[in-house]
Amino acid sequence: MTLAEMQRDFQSWLVDASEDAADRLSAHAAAGLAVYQNNYRAQLVSCLEHAFPQLRTRLGEEAFRHTAIDHIDHCPPYAWTLDAYAEHFNETLRRRFPENPDIHELAWIEQALSEAFVARDATPLSPDALATVDWDHARLHFTPSLRIHVMTTNVEAVWAALCEARTPPESEMLTEAGGLLVWRRGFTSRLREVDALEYLALVQLQQNGSFIDLCEMLVTRLGEEQGVARAGALLASWLGSELIIDVDPNQARPLTGFQRYSAESPNNSFNASG
Numbered sequence: 001m002t003l004a005e006m007q008r009d010f011q012s013w014l015v016d017a018s019e020d021a022a023d024r025l026s027a028h029a030a031a032g033l034a035v036y037q038n039n040y041r042a043q044l045v046s047c048l049e050h051a052f053p054q055l056r057t058r059l060g061e062e063a064f065r066h067t068a069i070d071h072i073d074h075c076p077p078y079a080w081t082l083d084a085y086a087e088h089f090n091e092t093l094r095r096r097f098p099e100n101p102d103i104h105e106l107a108w109i110e111q112a113l114s115e116a117f118v119a120r121d122a123t124p125l126s127p128d129a130l131a132t133v134d135w136d137h138a139r140l141h142f143t144p145s146l147r148i149h150v151m152t153t154n155v156e157a158v159w160a161a162l163c164e165a166r167t168p169p170e171s172e173m174l175t176e177a178g179g180l181l182v183w184r185r186g187f188t189s190r191l192r193e194v195d196a197l198e199y200l201a202l203v204q205l206q207q208n209g210s211f212i213d214l215c216e217m218l219v220t221r222l223g224e225e226q227g228v229a230r231a232g233a234l235l236a237s238w239l240g241s242e243l244i245i246d247v248d249p250n251q252a253r254p255l256t257g258f259q260r261y262s263a264e265s266p267n268n269s270f271n272a273s274g
Contacts, residue, residue, distance in 0.1 A: 044068070048068045048085070051086035051110065052110045054106060058106060059103070067093065075092065090111065109156075112149065112191075115182075116146075116189040122145075125247060138211045139248055140211055141244065142202075142245065143245050146202075148182075151177060151193065177196055178194060179193075180192075183241070215227065
């Protein structure tokens with residue numbers, strides 16, 4: 001037996017408990033192999049428990065453990081680090097709990113918070129850098145830690161209660177779907193609930209980054225004055241939350257479009273401190 005064959009059989013025994021693989025490895029090592037398999041599965045269960053503590057509380061110990069074992073059976077580790085093992089747990093949750101979007105959204109929050117914490121560092125854009133931006137051609141770039149997701153349930157309230165060891169409210173569907181925002185600010189991962197319009201704005205900007213396209217979308221939905229004002233308010237909020245790391249092209253040009261409207265409307269000044 002070559003080393004590669006032995007490694008394949010050992011993996012087959014760990015993942016699938018293949019008796020054929022065990023026989024090929026050693027007819028007298030069944031007990032020893034069982035120890036390795038038990039350790040393998042216990043470590044993966046522990047990994048999922050640490051990755052989803054609030055989900056574990058919400059589901060209950062027994063239901064979470066059964067779901068974790070199901071995931072281990074269908075999704076063996078694929079990366080060099082166990083930190084990546086939780087990435088596809090939501091797929092197992094969707095298969096086991098197809099009618100429970102609250103469970104899927106709670107799992108997304110915990111996974112997104114973990115991903116944001118280890119995301120690449122980036123320096124937030126200073127509001128002073130906006131002075132020379134040509135808004136008709138500007139493209140916004142968000143921090144690499146930003147994660148967005150549709151929210152159809154009251155999961156943010158449930159998650160907050162679980163984190164504070166309070167009795168969480170019963171899960172319920174929202175009258176109007178909104179969005180969830182996760183990013184890292186400094187050394188802290190943050191979660192914020194946003195309305196449907198801000199969620200759509202962020203989805204659009206992640207696709208092409210064009211600020212003028214965002215303004216046109218908001219004007220179409222809200223009318224010219226309210227649409228442009230909302231664009232300015234969103235920009236100020238994102239800057240204040242340190243979500244934006246760059247705007248390009250950042251060149252001094254004549255005032256156009258959005259800049260003219262802001263200059264002519266005293267009530268449209270940005271407050272980027274929030």
